[in-house]
Structure formats: C-alpha cells, structure tokens
Amino acid sequence: MSELFKDNDADISIIRTKKVCIVGYGSQGRAQALNLLESGVNIKVALRSSSKVKSRAVEEGISVDDIEPAIEWADVIVPLIPDASMPALFNSKEITSVKSSKTFVFAHGYAVHYETIKISEMHRVVLVAPSAPGKALRNEFKVGSGVPGLFSSERDDRELALSYCKAIGLTRRGVVETTFKEEVETDLFGEQVVLTGGIPKLIQTAYDVMVDAGYDSKVSWLVACYEVKNIVDLFFMSTFDSMYSSISDTAEYGSYISGDKIFNDAVKNQFKEILESIQSGKFKDRMSSLSYNQDLESFRHKYKNLGVDKAGASIIEKLKS
Numbered sequence: 402m403s404e405l406f407k408d409n410d411a412d413i414s415i416i417r418t419k420k421v422c423i424v425g426y427g428s429q430g431r432a433q434a435l436n437l438l439e440s441g442v443n444i445k446v447a448l449r450s451s452s453k454v455k456s457r458a459v460e461e462g463i464s465v466d467d468i469e470p471a472i473e474w475a476d477v478i479v480p481l482i483p484d485a486s487m488p489a490l491f492n493s494k495e496i497t498s499v500k501s502s503k504t505f506v507f508a509h510g511y512a513v514h515y516e517t518i519k520i521s522e523m524h525r526v527v528l529v530a531p532s533a534p535g536k537a538l539r540n541e542f543k544v545g546s547g548v549p550g551l552f553s554s555e556r557d558d559r560e561l562a563l564s565y566c567k568a569i570g571l572t573r574r575g576v577v578e579t580t581f582k583e584e585v586e587t588d589l590f591g592e593q594v595v596l597t598g599g600i601p602k603l604i605q606t607a608y609d610v611m612v613d614a615g616y617d618s619k620v621s622w623l624v625a626c627y628e629v630k631n632i633v634d635l636f637f638m639s640t641f642d643s644m645y646s647s648i649s650d651t652a653e654y655g656s657y658i659s660g661d662k663i664f665n666d667a668v669k670n671q672f673k674e675i676l677e678s679i680q681s682g683k684f685k686d687r688m689s690s691l692s693y694n695q696d697l698e699s700f701r702h703k704y705k706n707l708g709v710d711k712a713g714a715s716i717i718e719k720l721k722s
C-alpha cells in the first residue's frame with residue numbers, strides 16, 4: 402500500500418523561495434491563493450481583464466495582475482481554471498511565449514493526461530490534487546487542519562510538489578503519491594458514480610418514488626435527503642462496519658436486503674462501462690466536442706428546480722431558525 406506523506410516529510414522553505422502565480426480565483430484558486438499567502442509564499446493571482454472577481458481578491462489581500470506579466474514574473478504557475486478552459490489558456494500568447502523554464506502545478510491531471518494541452522519539455526509539471534472542494538480546503542486550513550490529497554511529479558520537482566502540498570495544508574492530513582493517469586481516472590470515476598453523479602441521483606430518485614406514491618414532500622425530503630449527512634458522518638473517517646453497528650437492527654437488516662437488490666451485477670457492469678469510457682478517452686472526447694457547452698447548459702436546465710430541491714427549500718430555513 403502506498404505511503405502517506407505528512408508535514409514532517411515536506412520542506413515548506415522550497416516553495417517559499419519561489420514566485421507563485423495562480424491563474425484564476427474560483428473554487429480552488431481562491432482557497433489555494435489564501436492558504437499559500439498565509440503560509441508565507443510570494444504569490445500573485447493572474448486574472449483576465451474581464452474578470453469579475455478582481456475586487457474580491459484585492460479586498461482579501463491578494464496581489465492581482467494581468468495574465469502575461471504574472472506568468473512572466475513567476476517561477477511556478479498554477480492554472481486553477483476549469484479543465485475545459487485549459488486549451489484556451491495554454492494556446493494563448495501569454496503561455497506560448499514563455500521563454501524561461503517554469504514549474505506548472507495542476508490541481509487535476511485531466512488536461513495533461515488527456516493531452517488537451519501541450520507543455521514544452523523545458524517546463525516541469527507536477528500534480529497537487531486536494532481531495533476536497535476549495536471551500537473545505539480553505540475552511541480546514543483556517544482552523545489549523547487540512548484536507549488530504551494526491552501528488553505526482555512525473556516531470557521532476559517532487560520536493561517542490563511536496564512543499565506546495567504543505568503550504569496549502571494537505572500534509573497536515575497526509576498526501577499519497579500517484580500518477581496523472583491514476584488521479585484522473587479514479588477522480589472522474591469517483592465523482593461520476595459516487596460523489597456527484599450517484600449520490601444525488603439516488604436521493605432524487607428515492608424522493609420521486611415516495612412523492613409519486615403519495616407521501617408528503619417534506620417527509621420524503623427528510624428521509625431521502627436530510628438524513629444522508631448523519632449517516633455519512635457515521636462512516637466518515639471510520640468504517641461501514643461501525644455505521645452498521647450504530648443503526649437499528651431494522652435499518653441494518655433492510656439495508657443488506659435492498660442494497661444487494663439495487664446494486665446487482667447489472668449496476669456493477671454499468672460502473673465498469675463508465676470506467677471504460679473514462680479510460681478509453683470516450684468521456685474526454687464528449688467533453689472536447691463542439692456540443693459540450695450546449696450539452697452542459699441543457700443538463701443544467703434539466704436539473705434546475707427539481708422536486709427534491711423545492712421540498713428542501715420549503716423547509717431548510719425553518720429548520721435553521
């Protein structure tokens with residue numbers, strides 16, 4: 402089993418001697434920029450002139466610059482922009498005209514692994530992938546903790562990658578060494594079948610079945626959606642075994658029977674098909690197709706105003722007060 406690298410395995414002084422340019426101030430960009438700043442790293446955030454987040458970044462104490470000068474200034478460039486936007490950035494004059502050798506740090510290996518971008522051999526390329534959304538990365542750091550993550554240094558700079566992990570708080574929990582291929586394929590698979598594909602769809606479907614059967618929408622939301630967090634907390638940083646021992650015998654018995662019925666061989670085969678589409682590049686081709694933006698918008702439209710969300714919205718504020 403692979404090793405878990407902690408704070409003691411990383412030397413933060415390496416990244417403190419570098420000039421670091423973060424491109425973008427979105428979910429990861431904001432969290433990583435603020436964590437680096439508080440770790441004593443010399444950073445700049447590079448934004449497009451049209452960016453609407455410039456004033457927020459400045460208010461939060463960040464030095465902001467245009468993309469070209471910030472990239473020229475930096476030793477380390479961290480593109481924290483959507484994966485589908487990487488080709489536009491990497492084909493731009495700002496990056497293609499860089500003459501000196503730099504290190505590129507990616508938070509996800511997508512663009513490098515699927516070669517949607519080309520990075521000149523004179524540059525070093527590493528991966529530092531937090532296992533959490535930007536908000537959690539920032540919030541955990543602020544309370545002196547961190548989130549775990551993955552790192553890879555297939556094109557040199559392993560010590561710098563570990564140093565960067567430490568500066569954004571990942572080694573407070575621990576990081577595992579991986580490859581770009583493994584990070585990309587497992588990350589896409591995990592989010593599609595479990596985290597953001599499977600779990601929400603499971604909740605939405607269960608809610609719809611209950612409401613269609615005539616049950617009250619608030620009751621159905623409480624059962625299918627609200628209670629999820631309490632159950633996740635029972636196995637988070639623990640085991641399913643301990644979760645089963647904390648629930649009632651009725652819940653446990655029903656879980657085994659229905660769990661096996663839902664997640665049968667047909668579902669497992671679908672999971673395998675999804676993994677294969679990620680490994681073969683079929684999913685990447687769909688994301689790179691001309692219809693990607695239109696596709697994404699129509700999915701967004703379809704998933705707006707779901708019944709389960711309306712039921713949640715009708716009760717959440719009252720539950721909070």
Ligand SMILES: NC(=O)c1ccc[n+]([C@@H]2O[C@H](COP(=O)([O-])OP(=O)(O)OC[C@H]3O[C@@H](n4cnc5c(N)ncnc54)[C@H](OP(=O)(O)O)[C@@H]3O)[C@@H](O)[C@H]2O)c1
Nearest residue numbers: 425426427428429449452481482483486489508509534535
């Ligand atoms: N979201 C997560 O929590 C998460 C977790 C782990 C890894 N990652 C990885 O982290 C990276 C960043 O993801 P994200 O979700 O943080 O991105 P994001 O929030 O969607 O990034 C938004 C930022 O990207 C900038 N941007 C977009 N296109 C650009 C372009 N062509 N040139 C320059 N700037 C551009 C935007 O600029 P404007 O201000 O001008 O609009 C904005 O500041 C991705 O590789 C992703 O896979 C994300």
